[in-house]
Each structure stands twice: as C-alpha cells, then as structure tokens.
Amino acid sequence: MSANRIWKKLLTVERVEIDQDTGVLVARVRPVARERGRCGVCRRPGRGYDQGRGRRRWRCLDAGTTQVFLEADLPRVACREHGVVTAAVPWARHGEGHTHAFDQQAAWMATECSKSAVAQLMRTSWRTVGAIVERFVADRDTGRDPTCRSRRRTLAWSR
Template identity: 45%
Template sequence: MSDGEVTVHVEQEQGAKQSCPICGRVSPGYDSRRRRWRHLDTCQYKTILVADVPRVKCEEHGVVTVSVPWAEPGSGFTAMFEALVIDWLKEASISAVSRLMGLSWNAIDGIMQRAVERGLTRREETSPTHIGVDETSFRKRHDYVTVVSDQKAGTVLYVGEDRTKASLKAWYESLTEEQREAIESVSMDMWPAFINATLESIPGAEEKIAFDKFHVAKYLGGLFPKSGG
C-alpha cells in the first residue's frame, strides 16, 4: 500500500495453458505485459489490480494478448468497477460521478460506451419492453446526453449527444419495426423533445409513455421553485 492506494498483484498459476482470445486454440506463450486496472475501493483506498498478462503466439492470429476474466479488452477498469460506475450514473449526474469517483470525462465515456456495446450485444437476443429515457448533464449547463436504459435488465442501451428529439429518434430508428412494437412502456421526464420523438416513433406511444414520480417532482420543482418548502 502506498499513497492511499492498495495494489493487488494477480499471478497466474504455474504451467497454466493459454489460448488465443480470437480462436481459442491453445498456443505457446510469447511474453507478458504488465497491466493495471482500477478495481472497487478497499475501505476508502483506491485499489489497483496488477497482473502480467501473457501474450501467446497463435498459429493463425500471431502474437495476441490473452483475455483476462475480470476486465474487458482495452479497459483500465475491472468489470465490477465499471458496473458500479454505471449504477451511480443512473442515480447522479456525470459530473457528480466524475468528482466523487475521481474519473475523467473520457474514462466515464469509455465505461458508458462499453456498457452500450454490452447492451447492444444483448439486444440482439431479446427486445427491450420497458425502457427509460433520461437526460444527464456533464458540467453545470452544457454537454447534455440522452441515455436510454432497459429497465428490466438494468442495462444501458444507448448514449446519444444532446437531449434533442433527433438524438432519441436516432436510437428508435436503429431498432427494427418489431422491436419498436415490442416496447410496452417508456419512462421519462416531461421533456417535449423526448415526448415528441417517442410519439413519432413508437406505435401507440400515447398509452406507453409514463412520467415517473421522480421526474415529475423535478419538473414541478423547476416550475414552482418556492413551493413545498
């Protein structure tokens, strides 16, 4: 432990067989590269996982880095840490998460994009039926983004720039007609751009849009800032 940081070294079992991450073929070791991932904090300390990740020489794919079970390729965070960040992003603004977790905008953006990728991979198997549309902002006023989530699966399906009708419509348009018809409810705040995008894209939207209590309270709070104490 140093500088309020906990470092966890992960070592590979001696003599473990390694396989190519692309084709799964067991391949001879080539070398290894030291990699670091931020993991869930240990007590209040930032915790870093360190491992020498082997590279193998696959007959077909050449020298490739093996996959590790705790993180996605290219991420500097463990999967558990990324899941925690996504949970917080559902409750708080990007700027709050950035400040409290000590993450840059780029880091959060990467985590969101990977969550979207996972959502997209799952979307091919099942169509979301209950979705939520949120706007969230980065920094005080600017850089709004539109976030669509699958409320049943708890996964992020889409992150679009701005909070305009066009940004939400772009997501609706990426769906098949069957997928649009399969949507049974859309939970959102009373934001005209989201309402209009949904009315224009989802069959029978009038019956499917739900303004949830939290969103409505926020809206009313904005209209009547002095009411209710």
C-alpha cells in the same frame, strides 16, 4: 455465491501491499490455471507467445477511501484467429484498465446521476466514465452480456 468464492474461481492472490509511492492498495494476482493463456479477443485457448509488456494494473473498486488495483503479468498469446494478442484476464475486459466490478458500478451510477458526479465519486475521469457507458450501450445493442461472460457472475458481483 459470495464475492470471495467468485474471486477464488478467477484468480489467486499472491500478495497485498500498499504502494509506498502512491498510497494505493495493490493486490498482486494471477489468473487461475484454466483462465490463463486465453486470447484476449475471443477467450479461446492460445499458444504462449511472450511476456508482453510485463506487469499491469487494473483499477478495482475502492476499499473505503483507498484506491485498489489488481496487478498481474500480462503475457501475449498466439490465437489462430486473432494472431498475437495480449492474454485475457478474467477480471477485466480486453484492453481496459478497470475491473468488471469497477465498470459495473460506474455504469450503474451513470444511470442514476450525472457523468461528472460519477467521475468524481469513482475518482476517475469524465472521459473514462463516458467510455464505460459507451461500451455498455454497445454491448446491450449487440445483445452481449455487457458485464462479463457469465450472467450468474454478474448478479453475484452486485450482491
């Protein structure tokens, strides 16, 4: 499955623009209907609670030399098990500021070169690379798919 088809299954792109203040590319998106209103912790459907802290951005893989961010509303939902939490988004882990694709690339690169080199190439902090690697290792040790909900999706991202 191509990356474009995966994106269409997860989100709708509302607009793409260059942020005039920072020069980064911002894709304003929203999750597709079946991905909305889910608990950020367990991903089960929750009841809408409020609009949370408004729009947020997630760092995505660069487009050439331009940094790319996804930007979307991030409401809160009420989950029966976890209470009031920010809603899940299909393109990133709960509470993280990078997309799955960004995390995957950083984690893979960390297996091939130093953390400092990864931080420089990914234009992020050394600490961020360390946190990404720690999450991947923890997920591996608990037997969870460290990249996202679907192994098939994971493989598709890497093509």
